[in-house]
Amino acid sequence: MGITGLFHIAIKTNDLDATVDFYTQLGLCKVERPDFGYPGAWLACVTPGGEAIIHIYAGGAALGTEGKSPLGTAAIDHISLTATGFHQFRQKFQQANIEWREFIVPGTNLWQLFVYDPNGVQLELTFDGAFEEEPQPDMSPGKAYVAGSNFFKARN
Incomplete structure (x- = not known):
């Protein structure tokens, strides 16, 4: 008996296309998803036999009592994924x-x-700095991550 790894993370959304686009632009790919009777997508790491690690769902199953999906991560602070290409990701975000x-x-x-x-789901991309090019991350005020801070701005 024991925990063997992360199976998947599920994210509710009001905008399925924007959410899928965000994660596929980061490098995840869409994989086959069963028909649950409501819209959604499964995304996986681009590796041979990549496993679906992020499940996104929309429509009735994602809607709260107010008729829309909640924003933010609630009790979950963030999702962490390992990555390579620190400066390329930073350039892509810019x-x-x-x-x-x-x-x-x-x-x-x-x-x-x-x-x-x-x-509004916070995503942490973690890189092994020993394999990344200089310069190191910018730890100056306004650029450095501060635990517990929120810099999310909802898109209209």
Whole structure:
């Protein structure tokens, strides 16, 4: 008996297309999803036999009592994914006008980028800095990630 890994994360959305686009632009790919009777998508890592790690659903199953999906991550603070290409991701966020924050995990070679998906779900991309090009993450005020802070701005 034991935990063997992360199976998937499920995200509710009011805008399925924008959410799928956000994650596929980061490098995940759409994979086959069963017909649950409501709209959605399964996204996977681009690896041989990549597993569906993010499930997105919309429509009736995603709607709360107010008729729309909630924003933010509620009790879940963020989703963390490992990645490569720190500076390329940063450039992609800048070109797409997506706000981000940067961080170096103290005492490690771990570099991080924090962004929000269109639903206000905070995403942490974690990189092994030993394999990334300089410069290191910008830890200056306004650019450095501050735990517990929220820089999400809902898109209209």
